[in-house]
Amino acid sequence: MAAGVKAAGASQPDATALVDAALAGDRLALARILTAVENRTPLAEAALRRLFPLAGRAHLVGITGPPGSGKSTLVSALIAAVREQGRAVGVIAVDPSSPITGGALLGDRVRMQAYSTDRDVFIRSMAARGHAGGLASTSTAAAAVLDAAGFDLILLETVGTGQSEVEVAAAADTTVVLEAPEMGDEVQAIKAGLLEVADIVVVNKGDRPGAQRTASQLRAMLVAVGRAGAKGAKGAGAGAGAGAGAVRPRPKEPEVLLTTATTGAGIPELLGSLDRHRARGHEASDTPARLARAEAQVWAILADRLRADLHAPAIREATAATMREVAAHELDPFAAADRLLTELRVPDPRR
Amino acid sequence: MLLARHNRRDMTDRPLKVLIAKPGLDGHDRGAKVLARGLRDEGFEVVYTGLRQTPDMVVTAALQEDADVVGLSILSGAHMTLVPRVTAKLREAGMTDVLVVVGGIIPDDDVVELKRAGVAETFGPGTTIAEVAEYLRANARPTA
Numbered sequence: 206m207a208a209g210v211k212a213a214g215a216s217q218p219d220a221t222a223l224v225d226a227a228l229a230g231d232r233l234a235l236a237r238i239l240t241a242v243e244n245r246t247p248l249a250e251a252a253l254r255r256l257f258p259l260a261g262r263a264h265l266v267g268i269t270g271p272p273g274s275g276k277s278t279l280v281s282a283l284i285a286a287v288r289e290q291g292r293a294v295g296v297i298a299v300d301p302s303s304p305i306t307g308g309a310l311l312g313d314r315v316r317m318q319a320y321s322t323d324r325d326v327f328i329r330s331m332a333a334r335g336h337a338g339g340l341a342s343t344s345t346a347a348a349a350v351l352d353a354a355g356f357d358l359i360l361l362e363t364v365g366t367g368q369s370e371v372e373v374a375a376a377a378d379t380t381v382v383l384e385a386p387e388m389g390d391e392v393q394a395i396k397a398g399l400l401e402v403a404d405i406v407v408v409n410k411g412d413r414p415g416a417q418r419t420a421s422q423l424r425a426m427l428v429a430v431g432r433a434g435a436k437g438a439k440g441a442g443a444g445a446g447a448g449a450g451a452v453r454p455r456p457k458e459p460e461v462l463l464t465t466a467t468t469g470a471g472i473p474e475l476l477g478s479l480d481r482h483r484a485r486g487h488e489a490s491d492t493p494a495r496l497a498r499a500e501a502q503v504w505a506i507l508a509d510r511l512r513a514d515l516h517a518p519a520i521r522e523a524t525a526a527t528m529r530e531v532a533a534h535e536l537d538p539f540a541a542a543d544r545l546l547t548e549l550r551v552p553d554p555r556r
Numbered sequence: 557m558l559l560a561r562h563n564r565r566d567m568t569d570r571p572l573k574v575l576i577a578k579p580g581l582d583g584h585d586r587g588a589k590v591l592a593r594g595l596r597d598e599g600f601e602v603v604y605t606g607l608r609q610t611p612d613m614v615v616t617a618a619l620q621e622d623a624d625v626v627g628l629s630i631l632s633g634a635h636m637t638l639v640p641r642v643t644a645k646l647r648e649a650g651m652t653d654v655l656v657v658v659g660g661i662i663p664d665d666d667v668v669e670l671k672r673a674g675v676a677e678t679f680g681p682g683t684t685i686a687e688v689a690e691y692l693r694a695n696a697r698p699t700a
Contacts, residue, residue, distance in 0.1 A: 302601075
């Protein structure tokens with residue numbers, strides 16, 4: 206721990222200098238901050254504390270969908286369209302880490318070469334490092350760094366996802382779910398999970414046979430059904446929640462768009478749709494996505510701090526002993542948690 | 557097997573980030589892909605950038621990724637033109653601590669020149685992935 210404290214003290218001036226440089230447009234300083242964030246070093250905390258108040262201006266867009274559905278190619282097409290408008294764009298592209306070796310092959314840049322030397326495009330690959338939700342555990346913090354550095358649009362590309370990796374919806378203001386043509390029937394479209402968190406559904410590879418049909422099936426199932434469900438529950442307007450009691454969360458009604466990312470077809474329409482969604486969300490800072498993101502960040506830090514406290518030299522052995530008792534079924538996990546909280550002298554609010 | 561487990565323990569704290577790039581016009585990236593995959597299995601985080609990179613593209617990618625290692629794969633014979641440009645531009649960009657290695661068929665005389673230009677090591681045909689991994693682990697200096 207002594208080493209950790211010393212490192213934290215020593216890194217303080219470094220963080221200030223790095224943050225100043227990054228804010229002045231030094232891209233290497235920006236990259237170094239992202240590395241610190243990714244590795245959760247003491248420097249990262251110091252940097253994030255300074256950068257957080259400057260963030261919150263960018264439009265954070267999550268791009269998710271199955272492997273091979275064209276996420277990276279779509280990101281590349283979006284970069285081109287956004288650069289035509291003169292806006293600076295940051296990309297955080299996540300690929301999975303090996304559960305066996307911890308290594309990773311980060312291949313998203315291959316599709317993003319066209320604008321790779323443009324100063325107002327910053328692309329960073331991240332390995333998920335065992336985090337299961339489709340992003341890395343530090344992706345939200347990395348996005349905040351790019352946000353503070355002045356990038357107007359930040360694209361968060363997830364690992365290839367299946368049906369339930371919905372974390373990106375909390376990390377982003379607008380969530381785009383990609384589908385490839387002929388990936389499933391109407392029943393797939395009405396299953397709970399990933400499609401439910403979409404603000405925009407994109408059927409990519411629009412030049413393939415069946416793309417139109419896939420789009421219209423999704424439209425029928427997501428939009429029409431969502432509307433029919435909403436009609437019954439209608440009373441107040443748009444989720445004002447004035448009435449006490451059960452305000453049930455309503456399904457989103459995503460726009461369904463057709464794109465061919467390789468040719469750029471449908472990309473201007475997607476950009477227009479993103480901008481419309483941004484305009485709707487930006488009026489309030491307490492949109493559900495923003496609150497969820499705030500909560501997720503604070504909870505993650507709380508859990509980290511708790512873990513670090515429980516591994517502090519003074520009580521490390523007591524923690525380990527408690528874990529061993531649970532492993533041997535001599536102590537139940539609830540009693541163990543209570544004991545460890547007492548150990549930390551956290552007053553139990555239930556008592 | 558024993559080696560793999562040992563490596564894995566080394567890697568848990570902070571995997572090294574390796575950028576693999578193919579500068580120039582040759583279209584043979586099988587070797588680069590095999591190495592990328594092999595280093596992944598050795599516990600590295602490998603960014604693969606694809607074919608036909610200009611020195612500027614390689615340097616920008618290395619900078620944005622804050623790579624610990626830049627591995628250049630060249631089979632076209634243009635290494636004496638391309639590699640010194642990459643190392644010079646890396647220095648210009650302030651990336652003085654990045655480890656640059658080159659893979660390909662490099663004549664011995666050229667190796668001396670390349671090392672003078674800032675290349676740490678070259679790896680010719682017959683090099684095993686384990687050898688490359690061991691070299692990178694021993695010589696890369698992570699920035700954070």
